[in-house]
Structures are given as structure tokens and as C-alpha cells.
Amino acid sequence: MIPLIKTILPPKEQLLEKLGEVLYSGYIAQGSYVDEFEKEFGKFNGSKNNLSVNSGSSALHIALILAGVEPGDEVISTAITAEPTNTVISQTGAKIVWADIDLNTGNLCPDSVEAKITDKTKAIMVVDYAGTPVNVERFLEIEKKYNISVIQDSAHALGATYNGQKLGNHFKYTTFSFQAIKHMTTVDGGMICIKNDEEFERAKLIRWFGIKKGISRLENDIKVQGYKYHMNNVNAAVGLCQLEQIEGIIDKYIANGKYFDQELKNIEGIELMEYYPGSQPSYWLYTMKVQKREKFIKHLSDNGIMASELHKRNDTHSIFSESKVKLPNVDKFEEEWVHIPCGWWVEEKDRKHIVEVIKKGWL
Ligand SMILES: *Cc1c(COP(=O)(O)O)cnc(C)c1O
Numbered sequence: 001m002i003p004l005i006k007t008i009l010p011p012k013e014q015l016l017e018k019l020g021e022v023l024y025s026g027y028i029a030q031g032s033y034v035d036e037f038e039k040e041f042g043k044f045n046g047s048k049n050n051l052s053v054n055s056g057s058s059a060l061h062i063a064l065i066l067a068g069v070e071p072g073d074e075v076i077s078t079a080i081t082a083e084p085t086n087t088v089i090s091q092t093g094a095k096i097v098w099a100d101i102d103l104n105t106g107n108l109c110p111d112s113v114e115a116k117i118t119d120k121t122k123a124i125m126v127v128d129y130a131g132t133p134v135n136v137e138r139f140l141e142i143e144k145k146y147n148i149s150v151i152q153d154s155a156h157a158l159g160a161t162y163n164g165q166k167l168g169n170h171f172k173y174t175t176f177s178f179q180a181i182k183h184m185t186t187v188d189g190g191m192i193c194i195k196n197d198e199e200f201e202r203a204k205l206i207r208w209f210g211i212k213k214g215i216s217r218l219e220n221d222i223k224v225q226g227y228k229y230h231m232n233n234v235n236a237a238v239g240l241c242q243l244e245q246i247e248g249i250i251d252k253y254i255a256n257g258k259y260f261d262q263e264l265k266n267i268e269g270i271e272l273m274e275y276y277p278g279s280q281p282s283y284w285l286y287t288m289k290v291q292k293r294e295k296f297i298k299h300l301s302d303n304g305i306m307a308s309e310l311h312k313r314n315d316t317h318s319i320f321s322e323s324k325v326k327l328p329n330v331d332k333f334e335e336e337w338v339h340i341p342c343g344w345w346v347e348e349k350d351r352k353h354i355v356e357v358i359k360k361g362w363l
Pocket of ligand 1: 019054055056057058081082084085127153155177178190191316
């Protein structure tokens with residue numbers, strides 16, 4: 001079976017050598033490996049202030065704190081995402097306000113977001129779902145017009161670009177996840193890219209109990225609520241090995257995505273997704289809309305290919321019931337969306353096979 005998602009680790013010898021080095025270095029907490037990982041990530045991503053943390057969820061929580069989100073505030077978000085995007089919002093005590101999606105991309109619709117803004121809105125959470133960049137241009141406009149921070153959850157979109165720059169270089173806060181099945185994993189981990197230098201310094205405090213590193217505990221006076229969100233040297237060592245191969249890995253996702261964009265055009269029963277002008281997705285999943293989805297999934301499964309919706313629309317969870325509203329485009333998208341394998345493990349022969357099987361028909 002060609003899987004939909006798959007964990008990637010660096011070559012065994014390389015990783016075990018690095019791990020042996022760090023594990024017996026006498027320093028496994030947050031230290032020089034973490035500093036180096038952030039520096040190397042910055043080289044890869046082009047972003048200036050990169051703060052590594054222990055998960056993508058922690059990165060999102062820090063972004064919400066920096067954006068000033070407090071209990072009783074409203075945060076506009078999308079139902080088409082993985083749950084952590086939204087459980088982290090509820091963790092702050094803020095209320096989630098769902099906006100609808102653009103039906104042709106699956107990402108949050110800027111007009112719908114604009115219509116949901118009230119004087120309680122503190123932040124807008126946008127998600128580059130499946131690796132497709134959001135409408136960066138419009139959300140930057142909205143951020144400026146209403147003076148409301150946009151947080152970009154790019155957990156699916158490492159290596160995706162807008163106007164030639166990798167994500168992490170456009171909004172005040174962009175977060176990544178290095179959980180097991182993302183483009184790149186540090187076993188668990190995350191990153192937050194922060195535009196503003198002062199906020200970057202505050203984020204460092206929030207990451208580690210509010211304690212300032214580099215000066216002694218006795219001289220520290222905790223002034224901000226912090227958390228145990230730091231990355232440790234062991235995860236950072238994994239990340240350093242991963243960064244050595246990440247460009248080539250992301251290129252494979254993109255090459256497969258472009259191949260499907262080309263080969264699956266004009267097939268009866270399939271509607272391909274669109275991308276916003278200036279953006280290059282990194283295709284963490286290859287998403288499309290299909291008629292008779294159950295039959296489609298079974299047809300692919302019978303031919304050794306895994307296909308699935310993978311995610312459940314988030315607004316149906318009981319914990320978010322207070323936020324329930326009508327989302328007509330999410331309703332339509334929910335009926336037809338499906339993902340097919342697109343990652344580094346999908347070889348030339350596999351993607352040909354996938355296209356042939358789909359072309360045989362399932363309707
Ligand atoms: C994986 C994921 C997260 C959370 O990342 P963790 O590292 O698992 O905490 C957040 N948002 C999206 C869209 C994700 O897919």
C-alpha cells in the first residue's frame with residue numbers, strides 16, 4: 001500500500017553518530033545544539049528570528065500570547081485544519097469564530113474573515129492547509145486595515161513560498177511543526193518565526209518559565225507567565241541532521257504535486273485545487289475534490305493506494321459547540337475533499353500507477 005503519510009529520518013549512521021555525540025556530551029537540555037539548529041533553520045528558511053520549541057502547538061500558543069489574546073477575546077479561525085490549530089486557541093480562553101473557506105483552495109476566505117471581525121477580535125489564525133499557502137496578499141491587507149495580528153499556522157507548509165520567499169517571512173508570526181509525520185521531524189518539535197525583534201526576546205522568556213537565560217537564577221525576576229516549551233539539544237540534533245537533506249525532500253513533494261496538477265487535469269469526477277497567485281505549495285498532501293468519494297477511496301485502496309480525508313472539520317467537535325455557525329463552503333468541501341499520496345516516498349512508478357488507477361475510473 002502506498003501510504004498517505006510517512007515518517008522520514010536521516011540516514012541511520014549519520015543520525016546515530018550525532019545522537020551519540022549529544023547524548024553523552026553532558027548537556028542534553030537546551031544548549032548549543034538548539035542555537036545551531038535555529039541558525040541553520042534560518043539559513044534554510046530565510047527568516048531572521050527563529051525560535052525553536054517542543055511542538056507546533058507550543059509555537060502557536062506563544063504566537064497567540066504575543067498577539068495579546070486573552071480569555072474572552074475572539075480569534076477567527078478555520079475548520080479545515082488539524083485540531084491543534086484550534087485546541088490551542090481554546091486553551092487561551094478565547095472564543096473561536098469560524099470563517100468560511102474559499103471553495104477552490106480549501107483555505108480561509110479573506111472576505112469571510114473580514115465579515116467576522118468585531119471589536120473583540122484579537123487575532124486571525126490562517127492555515128496553509130495541505131501545504132497550500134493562504135491568500136498572503138489579502139491577509140496582509142486585512143492585518144493592516146484592522147490592526148489585528150494574523151498568525152500563520154504553516155505546520156503543513158514547510159518549504160512553500162509566496163513571491164519567491166519561503167513562508168515565515170510574510171506575517172508577524174508563522175509557526176511550523178516537526179512532529180513525526182510532517183515534512184521534517186525532530187521526533188517532536190516546532191518553530192515560530194517572529195518578525196519583531198522585541199517580541200522575539202519576549203518569546204524567549206515565554207518559552208522557558210519566564211526565566212532569562214544567560215544570567216543566574218538569583219538575578220532573575222520572573223515578570224511574564226512562561227511555560228516549559230523549549231526544544232532540547234537531543235531534538236535539535238535530529239533537526240540538524242534533517243536540515244542537511246530537507247531541500248531535496250521538499251523538492252520531491254513539489255515535483256509530485258506538479259505532476260498530479262498536470263496529469264489529473266480534465267478527468268471526469270475530479271476537480272483540482274487552485275493556488276493563489278504568487279504562491280508555490282509544498283504539497284504535504286495532494287488535495288482534490290472528487291465525486292463519489294467512498295467509491296474513489298475504495299478503488300484506490302483496491303489498487304494499493306491509500307486515499308483519505310485525513311482530517312475532520314474541526315467545528316463539529318463538542319468542545320467548540322459554542323462557536324457553531326453555518327459555513328456553506330466548508331459543507332460543500334467536506335462532501336468531496338480527499339488526499340492522495342504525494343510525499344518523498346512516492347516514486348516515479350508510483351505516481352504513474354496512481355494516475356493510471358484514477359484514469360481507469362471509479363464512478
Ligand atoms: C501538526 C499540526 C499542528 C501541531 O503541531 P504539533 O507539533 O503536533 O504540536 C498544528 N497545526 C497543524 C495544521 C498541524 O498539522
